[in-house]
Amino acid sequence: MLSVADNEKLTKVGPGTPMGNLMRRYWQPVLLAREVADNDGDPIRVRILGEELVAFRDTSGRVGLISEWCPHRLTSMFLGRNEEDGLRCVYHGWKFDVTGSCVDMPNEPEEFDFKHKVKMIAYPTEEMGGVIWAYMGPAELKPVLPKFEFTQQPESHRGASKVIEECNWLQGLEGGIDSIHSSFLHRKIGEGKGIGLDGLRAEGLAGKLDVEPTDYGYRYTNSRGLPGKGQNYVRGYHFVMPHIQVRAAQLNNNGDWYKFKIAGHHWVPIDDHTTMVWNWFYSLDEALTQGEKDEEISGNGPAYVDPVTFRAAVNPRNNWLIDRDMQRKENFTGIQGVNAQDRAVQEAMGPIVNRSKEHLGQTDRAVIMTRRMLLKAVDTVADGGTPPGLGESYYAVRAIEDVLPEEDFGLDALSERMFAGAR
């Protein structure tokens, strides 16, 4: 439970808001590299943290991320011409480079020297791991590069996709750091493909959570007793500030080893009511298959999400295509795709859920910890300090899952395996 005021403080991310200021201290993933693949290619719109921007790759290959609004008369630079190392407004020909400098102003006589008095909002970008990252905070506080382990893998061993979720970023994140919902929301009853999870993730219902704060966020395990087996299914996660989940994906649903795979999400606020959910994963041994890269089982990928607009086919306007017959016979929800199921329950709460009305239990400990950590970090930034997760400490985090004897549970059971360098 949160007060109405704290709920506002945690969820709103526009420029100048407390949470907006915190968010702007971290690198944010904004585009798939393929969206701005070509030098002098088409500019595209980017909305992030409530700001309207335009991205383009210039003649030299640099990726620019500038305001959508030309500073002259505020028309859209999306209409602009991407040419000779800059984006030119089509209204009066003003041209800006990736740093936001006005490099040409052909409509004004030279002698007025107006060109050097005009500046465009522009944010630094980096391309890494098939993703374009942006930093929107104070220049002097720019952190080290976001070298999540997935960004350092060869293309054959990693995948990244994204999808728009129609609700506030925090309720998206709160589904992702809530291990136990998987036994319910994603439960598969019948045989079909893409309808959910069975085995381990459906059998172990009531879970015990073990949460440990770290300097990048926290790590936690959910230990679920497997009925009649004398064993625990222990699943480890990391939460990395401000909106990242890292999770284990190594076991088949019957508990056998599958592949040394780790997955995660970034929940990047588009604005207060819309979120860009990033889905990524990588393998540390065998290469990923195309099916894995497309995440066909998860309700992401091209079968479920428009690869240009990133809108989901399943959304609030069609009641997430809920099929009540499927819900009776095949799975818990009647909705196809694990991540589509996630979006349904999160979007169904409305644009921003009123957390003053909820009832949290023991299995919500990770959710509670996240909120505390974020509220504290918001205050740290407001006081001029450095929030957690700006160093390199998250570069090596890995999430692990295992089936262990009954007496082994909690974080101790997975110990140092949760960090790279040990196995």
Next chain:
Amino acid sequence: MLSVSDNEKITRVGRGTPMGELMRRYWQPVLLSREVAEPDGDPIRVRILGEDLVAFRDTSGRVGMISEWCPHRLTSMFLGRNEEDGLRCVYHGWKFDVTGACVDMPNEPEEFDFKHKVNMVAYPTLDMGGVIWVYMGPADQQPPPPKFEFTQQPETHRGVSKVIEECNWLQAMEGGLDSVHSSFLHRKLAAGDGLGFDGLRADATAGRLDVETEDYGYRYAAHRPIPGREDNYVRSYHFVMPHVQIRAAQLNNDGSWLKFKIAGHHWVPIDDHTTLVWNWLYSLDEPLTKDEQEERGFGNGPNDVDQQTFRAAGNKRNDWRIDRAKQRTASFTGIDGVNAQDRAVQESMGAVVNRSQEHLGQTDKAIITMRKMLMNAIAVVQDGGVPPGASDSYYHLRGIEEVLPQDAAGLEVLADKMFARTS
């Protein structure tokens, strides 16, 4: 005329508002029984008095009406599974019965006993007369069942339908308690189906109103002199608190006897800007035809209203499909369907009409009396009293119409017939 503040007070119905608290002292019709016909059938969304609810019929046949929002993390119970005498949330498996008790909480270990600490908003329901009724007020103030005479008729002798009107409930009801508008708004100028009324209801225009206060609301009669005759067309009505009209439907438009038919409306607030209009009618002698039951010609049946969403085909987004050529030659409005004409003039006033700007005359007496009665009842509830109409005194009311000599006082002459004899 009402002051701006009284207008606010009398129109707003959310929980905790003065009118909202009054409304919650009465049984409200919310669903057609057919919408929740099957035990363990699909749950459906219900919005009423500004509250978001979900209705379902459980395994035992009881109809549950609970909050749309699961008290745990506030996702939508609309997505829920209706199974084994309860509705189960798909996010973490919490299950609630029709009383709102949490009967299963599988994600939390037993020893925490969290299940008994959580309660869901739930309202008692009744299935009567083809309608599901709900009571949303204080448990100790629940009135006797809403046995309007129509609810006690066999299915062959009654018809019930509903339609969404896109404005505040009060301006809709004010059309229904305003007998004289019928001579204008619904006037038919040429032959044809569904255009409106001719004969008695169009010929007799200037009317005299008598209103008599009763313990359930009031009854009133409109006396309209018939041109060229020594007679009045007298039409009598009841207003039952807080938003019910009962009217006569016995005569053909030429004044001859048709059938012992009585009709009425409930104007149930969905929220401050939207109303669920209930249309009901019954016959005390011959059975109703299918066309009568569906109110074809009134703009209510399946031809004019979607029978799943209850949205009207003619609405403010298409200017109620006004046909100007028809308005010149065939009907007063150019809009087809008597109740569609009603909705057009009421919706066109805007979401909540500003009553400080109006100018009321003698034929608005019934409207003025109704407003005074509602304002009094609000004060009674605020003072901890029982408002009028919360007992069983309205069970036997009938609206009657007759052609009477011009010197007859309609309310007195028709008095006996306006109350059914119970013996």
